[in-house]
Amino acid sequence: MIKLQNVEKVYRTSSIETLALNNINLDVKKKEFISIMGPSGCGKSTLLNIMGLLDAPSKGQIEIDGSKVENYNDKDLAHLRNQKLGFIFQSFHLINDLSVIDNVEIPLLYRSSTAKQRRDLAQEALEKVGLSNRMKHFPKQLSGGQKQRVAIARAIVGKPEIILADEPTGNLDSVMGNEILGILQKLNEDGATIVMVTHDDAMAKKTHRLVRLFDGTQVM
Amino acid sequence: MLRHLFKLIWNKKGTHSLLIVEIWASFMVLFGVLSLIVYNVSNYVQPIGFQYEQVWNLDLAHNQDTIQEAEKIQRVLQRVRSYKEVESASRMSGNTPFSANQSSGGITYNKVEVHGDFYASDAELSKVLDLPLISGRWYRDEDMIAKFVPIVINSKMQEKLFLNETALNKVIKMDDNRYFKVVGVVDRFKAKGEFMSDEPLVFEMIGKDNKWNSNILIKTRPGTDAEFEAKMVKDIATMLPGWGIEVSYLKDSRLTRHNITLVPVMIFLIVSGFLLTNVALGLFGILNLNIARRKGEIGLRRAMGATEGKVTNQFLGEIWVLATFSMILGLIFAVQFPLMNVFDLASSVYVMAIILAIVIIYLIVTLCAWFPSKQAARIHPAVALHEE
Numbered sequence: 001m002i003k004l005q006n007v008e009k010v011y012r013t014s015s016i017e018t019l020a021l022n023n024i025n026l027d028v029k030k031k032e033f034i035s036i037m038g039p040s041g042c043g044k045s046t047l048l049n050i051m052g053l054l055d056a057p058s059k060g061q062i063e064i065d066g067s068k069v070e071n072y073n074d075k076d077l078a079h080l081r082n083q084k085l086g087f088i089f090q091s092f093h094l095i096n097d098l099s100v101i102d103n104v105e106i107p108l109l110y111r112s113s114t115a116k117q118r119r120d121l122a123q124e125a126l127e128k129v130g131l132s133n134r135m136k137h138f139p140k141q142l143s144g145g146q147k148q149r150v151a152i153a154r155a156i157v158g159k160p161e162i163i164l165a166d167e168p169t170g171n172l173d174s175v176m177g178n179e180i181l182g183i184l185q186k187l188n189e190d191g192a193t194i195v196m197v198t199h200d201d202a203m204a205k206k207t208h209r210l211v212r213l214f215d216g217t218q219v220m
Numbered sequence: 221m222l223r224h225l226f227k228l229i230w231n232k233k234g235t236h237s238l239l240i241v242e243i244w245a246s247f248m249v250l251f252g253v254l255s256l257i258v259y260n261v262s263n264y265v266q267p268i269g270f271q272y273e274q275v276w277n278l279d280l281a282h283n284q285d286t287i288q289e290a291e292k293i294q295r296v297l298q299r300v301r302s303y304k305e306v307e308s309a310s311r312m313s314g315n316t317p318f319s320a321n322q323s324s325g326g327i328t329y330n331k332v333e334v335h336g337d338f339y340a341s342d343a344e345l346s347k348v349l350d351l352p353l354i355s356g357r358w359y360r361d362e363d364m365i366a367k368f369v370p371i372v373i374n375s376k377m378q379e380k381l382f383l384n385e386t387a388l389n390k391v392i393k394m395d396d397n398r399y400f401k402v403v404g405v406v407d408r409f410k411a412k413g414e415f416m417s418d419e420p421l422v423f424e425m426i427g428k429d430n431k432w433n434s435n436i437l438i439k440t441r442p443g444t445d446a447e448f449e450a451k452m453v454k455d456i457a458t459m460l461p462g463w464g465i466e467v468s469y470l471k472d473s474r475l476t477r478h479n480i481t482l483v484p485v486m487i488f489l490i491v492s493g494f495l496l497t498n499v500a501l502g503l504f505g506i507l508n509l510n511i512a513r514r515k516g517e518i519g520l521r522r523a524m525g526a527t528e529g530k531v532t533n534q535f536l537g538e539i540w541v542l543a544t545f546s547m548i549l550g551l552i553f554a555v556q557f558p559l560m561n562v563f564d565l566a567s568s569v570y571v572m573a574i575i576l577a578i579v580i581i582y583l584i585v586t587l588c589a590w591f592p593s594k595q596a597a598r599i600h601p602a603v604a605l606h607e608e
Contacts, residue, residue: 045606054523055602075527082525089605093520097231102224109221110525154524 001162001193002028002051007060009046009216020046022216024060028195030161033188035204036197038213044197045166047213051195052085052164053077065161082110086155086192090167092147094139100150101126101135107158125153129183145176152183156192163187165196169203181206222541225534229541236542239506243546246492246499247581251554253492254573254580256485259565260415262572269374269408270317270349272470274307276449277316278436278456281464289431292463296456297436303452305444310344311426313433317349317411318473320480327381327400327422329392334380336420337411340433345423346372346406348439356388356404359425368401369394370425377420378405400424413474415481437470496580500588507539507592511599518596519604528597535593536586543585547578 009021020043028034028051036044049055050062053069062069065084069077086107094103104122113121126132129149139147148168155163165184169177181203188194196207204210212219229236280296282289293311300309315321315337326335345351346358359370368391378387392400400422409423410416426433440448449467456465511518518531526534554574558567 046602049602049605052523054519054605055600075529078522078525078527078530081523085523087520087523089520091516093516093605095228095517095520097228099231102227105224106521107524109224110521110530115223 001030001032001065002026002195003061003063004051005061005063007047007050007057007062009043009050009055010058020216021050021057024218026211026218028162028193030193031188031191032209033185033194033207034196034209034211035207036195036211036213037199037201037204042213043216044213046216048164048166048195048197052087053081078110082107082158084160084162086158086160086163088148088151088155088163088165088168090170092139092144092151092171094147094150094154096139098138099135100131100137100139100142103139103150104153104157106154111158121157121159122153125157126150128156129153143176144172145179148172148176148180149183152180152187156187161191161193163192163194165194167197167199169198169200177203221534222537225537225541229538229545239503239542240546240549242499242502243543243581243585244549246496246584247547247550247577248553249492249495250577250580251550251573253485253488254576255557255565255569256488258572258576259417259569260481260485262566262569263410263417264414266410266414266418267408268410268414269406270351272317272349272474274440274442274444275317275348275470276438276440277319277468277470277473278438278452279314279316279464279466279468280434280436280456280460281466282431282434282460283462283464285460285462289434290429292460293431293434293436294428296459299455299459300436300438300452303448305441305448307439307441308344308347309436309438310348311342311430311433312345312435312437313338313340313426314435315339315411316435316437316473317470318413318477319411327392327394329381329390332381332383334377334420336377336422339409339411339421339423340426340430341423342426342428345437348437349409351406351409353404354407355386356402359403359423363403363425364427366401368399370403371400372404372406372423373402374406374408374418374421376408376418377422380420413477413481415478496584500584503539503585503588504592507535507589508595511535511592511596514596515599515604518599519601519606522599522601523605531597532593535596536589539585539589540582543581547581550577 004024004026007021007024011018011020024047036047038044046055050057064080067080069080101122104125105118108118108121123132126135129152131146131149131153134142134146142150169180172180184194184196198204280293297309297311300306313323315323323338324336325338326333343358343360354375358372363370373387382390387402387405390402394400408418409421410418453465453467521531551574558570
C-alpha cells in the first residue's frame with residue numbers, strides 16, 4: 001500500500017546539513033497496522049510526513065497504492081492526499097471557529113460533493129467515533145479525547161484507504177489513549193491501513209508491526 | 221465552499237467586526253465621493269450649449285449716477301457695436317455666463333409649476349453666444365410692442381412645463397400684470413459651465429428703457445487683443461464718467477468656475493484616498509497577521525487535499541465575504557439616496573456611484589489580500605502543521 005525505497009531526507013541551511021532520514025526502505029501492506037517508534041528527533045514525524053506526501057524526500061522513491069509520486073505536481077499530490085490518505089495529529093488541528101460537523105466535513109470540501117452528501121458522510125463518521133450527539137458543539141467545548149475523536153472522524157470521512165496518525169494519544173491520558181487506539185483498531189479491522197507514530201510501547205505492541213528509528217535510520 | 225466561507229466568517233464575526241466597520245465606512249465615503257464625481261462627469265459630457273471663446277463681459281456700474289441710466293447704457297451698446305473688432309454685442313442681466321450670480325423663480329402653466337433660472341437679454345444674445353434654437357426663433361426688437369413679453373425657454377423647461385406639448389406660442393401668466401409668450405426653444409444653456417446640470421430656464425426680453433440689466437456681452441473678432449480692450453474702456457469711461465467699468469473674458473471666468481466646482485471634489489478625493497489607503501494598509505496588516513496565526517489551519521487544509529490555488533482562493537474568498545457583509549450594510553444606507561431623491565439628483569447618478577464603489581472596494585480588498593493569500597499558499601504543509 002505504501003512503499004518507500006532508499007528514502008533520504010536532508011535539511012540544509014547555509015551552514016548546517018542535517019540528515020533526518022537515511023536510506024529508509026519500508027513496505028506497508030494493505031490492511032496492515034504498523035507503529036513507528038523512536039526517541040525525539042529521530043525522524044518519526046518526518047517519515048510520516050513523507051508517507052503522507054506533505055514533504056518530499058531528498059532522495060528515494062515513494063509509491064502509494066501502486067502510484068509512483070516522484071513526478072506528481074501540487075495538484076496531483078493534493079488529489080492523492082484527499083482521496084487516499086487520512087491524517088490524525090497529536091494536537092488535533094481542529095478549527096476552533098467551526099462546529100464539530102463542519103470540521104469533519106473539511107476533506108470533502110476538496111472533492112466534488114453536494115452539501116447534503118457532505119453532511120451525511122460527516123454524520124456517519126461522527127457516529128463511528130461515538131460523537132453524533134456533539135455535532136453542533138465547537139472544539140472549545142470538548143475534552144481532549146473528544147477532540148481526537150473528531151479528528152479521527154475527519155480523517156475517515158472521505159473513506160481513505162490509509163490513515164496516518166502522528167502520536168494520536170500523545171496529548172491524552174491512558175484511558176482516553178486506549179479508547180482512541182480501540183477506534184483505530186476497529187478502523188483497521190474494517191479495512192484501513194494505519195501507520196501510527198507513538199512513544200508508547202504498550203500502544204505499539206497492540207499493532208501488527210513495529211518500525212524503530214534511531215537518528216534517522218531504521219533499526220528494525 | 222462559499223457556504224463554508226460564510227460560516228467561517230460568520231462564526232468569527234466578533235473578531236472581524238472592526239474590519240467590517242472599516243470597509244463599511246470606506247464604502248460610504250467612496251459612495252459619497254463617487255456620487256459627486258459621477259454627477260459632475262455626467263454633466264461635463266453634456267454640451268454647454270453656447271460659444272464663449274471670443275466673448276467678453278463688460279460690466280457697467282452706474283454707482284451714484286441716477287440720471288438717464290438706460291439711455292446711457294444704450295449709447296454705450298451702440299458705441300461697442302460700432303467697433304470693427306466687435307462682431308456682435310448684447311445687453312444681459314447680471315447672471316452672465318460663468319458668473320456667481322443667479323436669478324431664479326417659478327412659472328406655472330396648467331397647474332404645473334416649474335422652478336428655473338431667469339436670464340434677461342436683448343435680441344442679440346443668441347448671436348453673441350451662438351445659441352442654436354431647436355424650434356421657433358429668438359426674440360426681436362419688434363416683439364416688445366406685442367401684448368406679451370417674448371421669452372425663449374430651453375428644452376428642459378419645455379419638457380417639464382408643457383409635458384408632451386410644444387411650447388411655441390404658449391402664453392404663460394407670470395403675475396397679475398405680466399404675461400409671457402414662448403417664441404423659441406433652445407436646446408440647452410449651461411451658464412455655470414460644463415459641470416452645471418441642464419436645468420429649466422427662461423430668457424426674457426428686456427427693452428431699451430431697462431436700466432437694471434447693465435452687463436454687455438461682446439463677441440469680438442478673432443485676434444482682438446488687450447489693446448482694443450484698453451481703447452474701448454477708455455472710450456466708455458469718457459462716455460460714462462463716474463461709472464464702474466470692468467471687462468472680463470468668459471473663457472477666464474469659465475476656468476474660475478471650474479475651480480470652484482473642482483476644489484471640493486479634489487478635497488473629497490484626497491480625504492477618501494487617504495482613508496482608502498489606510499483601509500488597504502490595515503487590511504494588508506490584518507491578513508498578514510491572520511495568516512501567521514492560521515498556519516496550522518493552512519497545513520491542515522493542505523493535508524486534507526487543498527491545492528496552493530485553493531488556499532489562495534480561500535483567503536481571497538474570506539475577504540470577499542467580509543467585504544460583501546460590509547457592503548450589504550452600506551447598501552442599506554446608500555439605496556435610500558435614490559429612493560428618497562436626496563439632493564434632487566437623478567437616480568442613475570447614485571446607482572452608478574454604488575456600482576463603482578462596489579467595484580473599487582472589491583478591487584482594493586483583492587489587491588490587499590492577493591499577496592498574503594499567495595504567501596499562505598506557499599507555506600509548506602509539513603512546516604505549517606509543525607509550527608502550530
